[in-house]
Amino acid sequence: MNKRFSFKKAVKGMKVLPLMFSMIRESAMDTTAPAMSVEVTTDKEVYTPGEEVTVLLYLRDFASNDRGYSYFNFIIQYDSQVFHNLEYTQHSVYTDDNYTAGNEVNNLFQFNFQNPVDGSIYLGMNTSMRGIDIQVEASSRQHSIPAVDQTLVTFKLRVKEQTLASSSTISLANEFTRIRTSEAGSSFYLYSPDVTVIPPAPVFITQSPSVSVFSSGSRSNPPLQ
Incomplete structure (x- = not known):
């Protein structure tokens, strides 16, 4: 983390767009250690159509001096062809x-945790993918989001009723990640950091077991005498 801070101080005062800053950082700092690991998990591995899914965003592996x-x-x-959240949102929020919000960031006086927003994201030609936008900000320079293992947020999705047996993945769209560091005094820097993305486990959708209406105690056609 010290190398990262040194680089950011060297470019202090430059007025560039966050995306340009991200490109500079990626080309100049591609040998630095990741800032953290990010993992997206679900409460189960297997669901049936219509079942509720609990999604967790977990952060860990921060440097000791972060x-x-x-x-x-x-x-x-x-994938919006597999999941939806209509019952949990109003106008996509x-x-x-x-x-x-996680325990480390749920203090309203210290942090502004915005309600997650659902919106379209376009990755290649797959327009069925949607993204849940998670944003949290310290309310003042006297506070910082601690660099400790933490569940940042938990939210719900639901498997669509007509989903066939299949597998899908709920994951981090890391190309959209944005993080701002917190340092002593008034130094704040915006960058798109390298993070270690823990590969998510697939979510499997299985059909509900069918219930037979056949009863062994009765026969529709009695035997001939």
């Missing part, structure tokens, strides 16, 4: 009762 962060922005992507 000073924390003033801003996190992650996008979790899912998760309502207060349908998501939970």
